[in-house]
Amino acid sequence: MDFAYSPRTTELEELLRTFMDDVVYPNERAYIQQIAAATNRWESPPIMEKLKIEAKALGLWNLFLPDSQLGAGLTNLEYAPLCEILGRSPIAAEACNCSAPDTGNMETLVRYGSDEQKHQWLTPLLEGTIRSAYTMTEPEVASSDATNISARIEPDGDSYVINAHKWWASGAGNTQCKLLILMGKTDSQAQKYQQQSMILVPIDTPGITLVRPLTVFGYDDAPHGHFEITFADVRVPKTNILLGEGRGFEIAQGRLGPGRIHHCMRLIGLAERSLEAMCTRARTRIAFGGPLSDQGVVMETIANSRIEIEQARLLTLKAAHMMDPVGNKIARPEIAMIKVVAPTMALNVIDRAIQLHGGAGICSDFGLAAAWAHARTMRLADGPDEVHRRTVARLELRKGTTA
Numbered sequence: 001m002d003f004a005y006s007p008r009t010t011e012l013e014e015l016l017r018t019f020m021d022d023v024v025y026p027n028e029r030a031y032i033q034q035i036a037a038a039t040n041r042w043e044s045p046p047i048m049e050k051l052k053i054e055a056k057a058l059g060l061w062n063l064f065l066p067d068s069q070l071g072a073g074l075t076n077l078e079y080a081p082l083c084e085i086l087g088r089s090p091i092a093a094e095a096c097n098c099s100a101p102d103t104g105n106m107e108t109l110v111r112y113g114s115d116e117q118k119h120q121w122l123t124p125l126l127e128g129t130i131r132s133a134y135t136m137t138e139p140e141v142a143s144s145d146a147t148n149i150s151a152r153i154e155p156d157g158d159s160y161v162i163n164a165h166k167w168w169a170s171g172a173g174n175t176q177c178k179l180l181i182l183m184g185k186t187d188s189q190a191q192k193y194q195q196q197s198m199i200l201v202p203i204d205t206p207g208i209t210l211v212r213p214l215t216v217f218g219y220d221d222a223p224h225g226h227f228e229i230t231f232a233d234v235r236v237p238k239t240n241i242l243l244g245e246g247r248g249f250e251i252a253q254g255r256l257g258p259g260r261i262h263h264c265m266r267l268i269g270l271a272e273r274s275l276e277a278m279c280t281r282a283r284t285r286i287a288f289g290g291p292l293s294d295q296g297v298v299m300e301t302i303a304n305s306r307i308e309i310e311q312a313r314l315l316t317l318k319a320a321h322m323m324d325p326v327g328n329k330i331a332r333p334e335i336a337m338i339k340v341v342a343p344t345m346a347l348n349v350i351d352r353a354i355q356l357h358g359g360a361g362i363c364s365d366f367g368l369a370a371a372w373a374h375a376r377t378m379r380l381a382d383g384p385d386e387v388h389r390r391t392v393a394r395l396e397l398r399k400g401t402t403a
Contacts, residue, residue: 003317009078016060016085016096023054024092028367031091041222042173051095052128062126064098064262067110070126076258076320080265084313087266088273090370094224097126101134101170104259105181108198112243112251117200121179132179133172133203135229136252138165144387146196146252151184151231153197153241160186160199160241162207162234173213173225178203182231183252186245196248200240207234217373257328260335260382264316264342267378268309270371271349275305277366278353285356292356301356305349312338312345333395336388343378344385350375 005013027047034045055061063082065071074082086092093099102125109122124130141148151164164184171177179200186197201208211228213220242251279302282293292298319334328335350372354361361368379385 003077003314003321005081006078009074009081012060012063012072012074013081013085015058016082019055019058019060020085020089020092023051024089024095027051028089028091035222038223040175041220042225043175044223048091048094051091052097055096056128060096061128062097062106064103064258065106065110065126070110070122075324076261077317077324080261080317080320083262083265084269084272087269090367090374093266097128100259100262102132103262104255105132105134105179107258108181108242108251108255111254112198112247114239116239117242121200125179129176130178131171131174131176132181133169133177133227134181135164135166135169135172135201136183137168139167139228140165144384146183146249147192149183149185149196151182153182153184153186153199155186155238156235158238159235160238162199162201162231162236164231165229166231167214167226167228169227169229170221171224172203172227172229173210174223180208180229181242183248186248190246193249194246196252197245198242198248198251199236200242201231201234201236205234205236207232216377219370219373254328256382257323257331257335260339261316261319261323263378263381264312264319264338267342267346267375268313268316270375271305271309271312271346274346274350274353274368274371275302275309277368278302278305278349278356281353281356298356301352305352308345308348312342315341333392336391339382339388340385340392343375346375346378347372 030047031045034047035041038045062071063074064079066073066075083098086096086098106122106125109118113122125132136149137143138150141150143149151166152162154161162182162184164182169180172180180203181198182201183196183198185195187195209230209232211230214226214228216226282298282302283291285292315334315338319331319338322331322334350368354368354372357366357368360366363369
């Protein structure tokens, strides 16, 4: 395995770091202030549109997409260090049109969408003129097992009629969100993994109700947000089905692989920035006659954080390295492993940074509390730790057995 960055990645990395230093970091506070002052918290603040214009002009746009005609044409391994840099700021990924769930939805449309679907939805998503959401999780069932999904997608003439109760639809409250990708059942009597389908649902379709925004440890994450949504006799054309009836589980597996590793890449960046904050605090805070950095326990905290970050980065790079030549299916164990490791690592590092900041760490002044809430959520997003550990264990147990 050669983890040396390609010349293209090195070039983009340098450009992206400059963009972060000159444009993103200086505008983080303005972004928060504009949301706080807005009459509608679910509208993207004006500063974000400015950032998007600058990122697009620099060529830092759609970096996540391997398709060279539509995106930057980078492999997963090439994108990894760039995605890590984006993870250092809560506003950077959106500024470069590389934020979830839009990235996963765009990849889904690229892989599985018809020409008509791509023209209607993929093009404006790639241009960054609209946003989207993914509706899979349901409050009534354990959605970590996708076969439990109870949403109904029923044929009726030239249409499908959808009845569903979903929640944790991230991004659905944003005023720019125009598309929902919904997972539901078209045939509950079919083979277990062929009951589910995915369908494109314009968010302004009659029968859709945004019930409420959900908070994450008290944060509403506006203007992105996470919403509970009901679908009552929502009617969409049959042409809105993705790939065909019964292909939903297949699409989900294809969609979630890249999404999971992107989360991990960003979490490494978040952990790096938290470690930097930890070191700054340790060097400048005086207690017991000297800087905190003189304390052995603080040195141990810093050392452990660096060690854990490097371990997580190497496993992330290995997973990305495998995804490129052999695909998501063969790289399943590595993707599952890093999806357990990276959020836990980030939580540990952020928690240490909070501890070193004392009371300052749990207020909003340093961003650590929000970072912790985000990292903790990532232990559930795209499947909880337990599901990924189950995947790793089952694959391990198959080794050395005969079919």
